[in-house]
Amino acid sequence: MGVVVQKYGGSSLADAQGVKRVAQRIVATKKLGHDVCVVVSAMGDTTDELRDLAEQISPLPPARELDMLLTAGERISMALLAMAIANLGQTARSFTGSQAGVITDSAHGRAKIIDITPGRIESALAAGDVAIVAGFQGVSMDTKDVTTLGRGASDTTAVALAAALAADVCEIYTDVDGIFTADPRIVPAARRIDHASYEEMLEMCACGAKVLHLRSVEYARTHDIPIHVRSSFSDRPGTWVDNRSEVEPVEQAIVTGVAHDRSESKITVAGVPDKVGEAARLFEALADAGINIDMIVQNIPAPGGTSTDISFTLPRVDGQTAMEALARLQPEVGFEQLLYDDRVGKVSLVGAGMRTHPGVTARFFAALAAAGVNVEMISTSEIRISVIVDEDQVDAAVASAHHAFDLDAAEVEAVVYGGTGR
């Protein structure tokens, strides 16, 4: 039996009962003969509560101190979990990110893992203990300060530890049964995905699927760690993310899932002089402000026209910073107008099957048209098509595309009919 890494999120550890339930699952895994290393997030809304406390103190708290504050959350959950496991007769030891050897750079609040030196974890596992590690946190190589890896990064801690420990699998426990073909709140007929490739999952995550942290999937792909996303509230199998679908290209659906994202906004720079290098200056200014641009569309100038419009999408939280950076360029570049729209949403089809199936775009656009959805921007990759639509039309677009690509589950319909008494 090998090493199993399990990661439990805040919703699985919401209260004392949740902690006890998770402890039972861990002990059951241990009794199967595995070495078990557990990564935990903070309980429930603890991290948000700590953030609120910081906001009461300071509008712009120093990043080093914010990291020191937020890491208290995992410290609480991991110690309680170790107690609950001990209460079941199994020894367990909790470790902070620093104690677990999670070495990062010094970028507080969004630190990157540089190395994992899991000597203490290996010793604990060798002694027969369950090792519990605080997710989301590490220690900086240069300053030995406590760092955090960014929201949702406990998944990344888990996958990185799985790689360092040469684990057989990294199980990501959450409050749903896995990753679905679409958000079940929008598409009741959405099905759980059995298998997805790393590439598909990367596209899903980048397009708004929130179940897995993007960087954790990148890490898993690089180190070839199978991820099993499943529910901590049931024993049902969840979604496997691995390279099996690439190794065994069995009969495959064209589209794996429909993702959506309401966290973006759109900026249009109208009347940009149609000269070489003007667009580059705009995007340099945004890059200097640390803003990541997602989709970009540049209109073709009208015949005889001397200016063009450039539109792009970016995270809503960066909207104000971007508008200010661009406004400062207006005298120099001489564009006419800046327009900001945060009432947009992104809908994406993702599927490795797109590579070999032509006509996906046509079918997608027909589905959108049938639902009366107007497409504002388009971008594609080898295994993804994304469109920007009006925020109010996101749900209709997702549902229509899900149906058009035969993703709707038969079983859910049966349940619905059953519910009406037939």
Next chain:
Amino acid sequence: MGVVVQKYGGSSLADAQGVKRVAQRIVATKKLGHDVCVVVSAMGDTTDELRDLAEQISPLPPARELDMLLTAGERISMALLAMAIANLGQTARSFTGSQAGVITDSAHGRAKIIDITPGRIESALAAGDVAIVAGFQGVSMDTKDVTTLGRGASDTTAVALAAALAADVCEIYTDVDGIFTADPRIVPAARRIDHASYEEMLEMCACGAKVLHLRSVEYARTHDIPIHVRSSFSDRPGTWVDNRSEVEPVEQAIVTGVAHDRSESKITVAGVPDKVGEAARLFEALADAGINIDMIVQNIPAPGGTSTDISFTLPRVDGQTAMEALARLQPEVGFEQLLYDDRVGKVSLVGAGMRTHPGVTARFFAALAAAGVNVEMISTSEIRISVIVDEDQVDAAVASAHHAFDLDAAEVEAVVYGGTGR
């Protein structure tokens, strides 16, 4: 200007407003030109809340994990305080006990400080930063695990750091103006003590005065660190604890203060055979159970009698353990009966002036008699007299002794008369 160590307790850091108020005080001290190292406790009732959480999980949590849990409290308060200080334009860096170099033994929950290696603190001070250190916690020398020093031990962290940094003073901030001649809730005329010697303060702490942690005073005496106990809610001077009163024995009050303690209980072992070594066996059994005995009284056997009664006091929390340990000895030692009484209180007079003033005991007992208080047990040291009385008579005993030794403040009486309109 030298180094000043300031310690702020949980009541001073109860909420965001409290944290901001403390930050202003720290920045004001820094502006006077001092290097400032701050030791913090957890905010308000955080530590008790974390203990409650642990109790919901496990009746007997592993000590290592309980320490991991409880140290989250100071992590939160120190990070918030650093933010509040930064918000006032002063740089500050927070450090865990481990980062601050607080090296302890491995006795989780009651670890002793072995050494302080404050390299990071000294670097921060040299860089002009305020250094903020988590009180109550350290890291074990052998296992590198997180340890806690016991309830109230943030005072000890502060004094130990003051010694390691060769600080000019260790200021202990609390929610009262200093140490009083008696508990003002019992004796409204109690006065703030200006100066006390280390020895007097040790006796006061050992006899129930809760303002300072006993071990912090021992540490201060060993390293000759002046302690200034004062309020974080006012700028009034507080109580100095140092060796000045020994160096300059100016005209001194006989009694410095009247302390009381309701946390003890009394056990009487009745009918112990009056043979050599029987009492020793009783106390060995208690020592083996890890119980500290305070006062002991052995009755003289009645003329011609062959047995004696032995009474002693001990912490109430140890009462059950002690009774069980003694009951197991009954067949072997052959005493007649075990009696347990937790309705007792201890009242103590403390004062270095007792050394040179005879008649203190007589005056104390006259005061107790005048108040109708029955004395059950007595013990004395060079600068202290303690009596055990009925719990219901503690207040009367304290008030009467306070008055008899001229400790009542004239000013408070004036305030009282003022209140009646005179």
